[in-house]
Amino acid sequence: MQPARRALVPPFTVMTVLQAVAEARAQGRDVISLCAGEPGQGAPSAVRAAGARILTDGIPLGYSETRGIRPLREQLAGHYRRWYDLDLDPDQICVTTGSSGAFLLAFLAAFEPGDRVAVARPGYPAYVNILTSLGVEVVSLDTGASTRFQPTVPLLARAHAEAPLAGLVIASPANPTGTMIRDDELAAILAWAAEHDVRVVSDEIYHGVTFTGSPGTCAWSTSRDSIVISSFSKYWGMTGWRLGWMLMPDDLAGPIDALAGNLALCAPVPAQHAAIPAFTPEAYAECEAAVDGFAEARELVLAALPDLGWVDVAPADGAFYVYAGIAPLLGPYPDSVAWCRALLAEQDVALTPGVDFDPVHGHEHIRLSLAAGPDAVRAALPRILAFQAGLRAAVG
Numbered sequence: 001m002q003p004a005r006r007a008l009v010p011p012f013t014v015m016t017v018l019q020a021v022a023e024a025r026a027q028g029r030d031v032i033s034l035c036a037g038e039p040g041q042g043a044p045s046a047v048r049a050a051g052a053r054i055l056t057d058g059i060p061l062g063y064s065e066t067r068g069i070r071p072l073r074e075q076l077a078g079h080y081r082r083w084y085d086l087d088l089d090p091d092q093i094c095v096t097t098g099s100s101g102a103f104l105l106a107f108l109a110a111f112e113p114g115d116r117v118a119v120a121r122p123g124y125p126a127y128v129n130i131l132t133s134l135g136v137e138v139v140s141l142d143t144g145a146s147t148r149f150q151p152t153v154p155l156l157a158r159a160h161a162e163a164p165l166a167g168l169v170i171a172s173p174a175n176p177t178g179t180m181i182r183d184d185e186l187a188a189i190l191a192w193a194a195e196h197d198v199r200v201v202s203d204e205i206y207h208g209v210t211f212t213g214s215p216g217t218c219a220w221s222t223s224r225d226s227i228v229i230s231s232f233s234k235y236w237g238m239t240g241w242r243l244g245w246m247l248m249p250d251d252l253a254g255p256i257d258a259l260a261g262n263l264a265l266c267a268p269v270p271a272q273h274a275a276i277p278a279f280t281p282e283a284y285a286e287c288e289a290a291v292d293g294f295a296e297a298r299e300l301v302l303a304a305l306p307d308l309g310w311v312d313v314a315p316a317d318g319a320f321y322v323y324a325g326i327a328p329l330l331g332p333y334p335d336s337v338a339w340c341r342a343l344l345a346e347q348d349v350a351l352t353p354g355v356d357f358d359p360v361h362g363h364e365h366i367r368l369s370l371a372a373g374p375d376a377v378r379a380a381l382p383r384i385l386a387f388q389a390g391l392r393a394a395v396g
Contacts, residue, residue: 009129013356017340021350031344032380034369035352037175037320039237040376041290043274044283047238051274064269066261068095068245072272075279076245083207084218092248094256095267099205099231099244103130105263106227106246109255110199111136115166118159120151122323122358122365124175124203139165142360145312149177149323152185153192160196168193171203172216173318176357176367180210180317183217190223200226205244208235208287210318211295225249232271234319235287236278241271294320297370297377304381308388312365320370323354327364331391335363346390347383 017035024031042048054061067073073090080086096102103126111117113135119127121140128138141155151170159165170189172181181189193200202219207230210216219226224247231244244267248256260266277283301322305313310324326336333339336353344350354365370377 006133006135009133010125012125013337014352017344017350017352020341020344024344024348029348031348031350032372032376032383033350034372034376034380035350035367037234037369037371038239039234039290039294039320039371040373041237041286041293043238043241044236044278044286046277046280046283047236047241047274050277051270054270054273059273061269061273064095064266064272066257066266067091067093068267069269069272072276073245075276079279080218080220083215084221086218086220088220088247092250092253094246094248094253094260095272096244096246096260097264097267098233098242099203099229100126101242101260101264101267102229102231102244102246103127103201103203105256105259106201106229106252107131107134107136108259109252110201110227111167116159116163117167117169118151118156118165118198119169120149120171120174121360122149122176122354122362123169124171125356127169127203136167140360144361145314148179149174149314150179150181150185151189153188156189156192156198160198165196165198167199167201169201169203170219171206173206173210174203175206175319176321176352176354177314177323178206178316178319178321179314180212180216186217186219187222190219190226194223194225202226202228204228205231206234206319209291209294209320211298212317216318220247225251227252232275232278235291236275236283237287237290238271238275238278241275242268243271243275293373294370296374297372298322300374300377300381301368301370304385307385308381310366322368322370323357323365324368325365329388329391330364336366337363340366343384343387347387349380349383349387351384 073093077088116137118139141151143149207216228247232238312325314323340353352367354362
């Protein structure tokens, strides 16, 4: 017997890097890991305290409503009023098992097998792999520095002219580049999508982790036909709590509800209850302090760029990544995978090769994560520079 063809998706390379980091640390090596998009601060203190109380206070922890407990959805609706000046009905919100659960539900509800869905390249590999596993044809939009690594209306129009698109996945801020879609560009993309009957799925999980003075622009500010996906993992630092949510267009709310009930019954109930105080002023303040740390780490990398010599660096407007080309610095190594492996072996610094995010050009790119904070970045930069100096000396 053979596994189903839909299961034959590539593994996530960053997980392989993390395994190598764990093995190196088990050997007693002082590894600085700048590879994972996992905020170092963890959940706000009020959330952690609530999590401890929930286990002892007799709160019922059986199944919740499929869309999530109403008090949490009411808090989320308040969050959208606070950040985006949007009025939402809590019933338009579905709480999910991380944003990963939301993407699966969204893609199942919105797209048929054989539909063509556009995704920017470079981009988060799970978009492509989930869509592919569902029999959807992924249309890669080859973005680059000239478009700030984001899709544009001309790119969409060209792809749509080849064969009609059914969907588009956008991310702002994006992983791995950290770039954001400007408000006028977002409005133009959503208007084009509405005109051509293309469903937009807007990944907004990095909202709040931005360096532009704005948390980001919600797609629902322009189009409530889009699907908005977000998460507690990034701004709130709650990766392991596995809690996300989506804003559901009216025509998909019923199908998403039915799918969610069959696939997962509900999101983790203890995490749902614990997340309610994530929307207190004190919790927001803790999150903002963490964002200040990411900003400091970002400035350290940007200041070091002339010495690093990295090229085609994406303008990191948000998230906690710096995505850069290293083609002039590969030296004896054939690609970024081997380059990152050597950096870890020689200098105990872990970065992520770009092949996960871009199978075409990613062999010449790397992603540095700022999520470990400024102290880790400050300590890692001299090691990276020493590694690159060694490469220059070796090639003469």
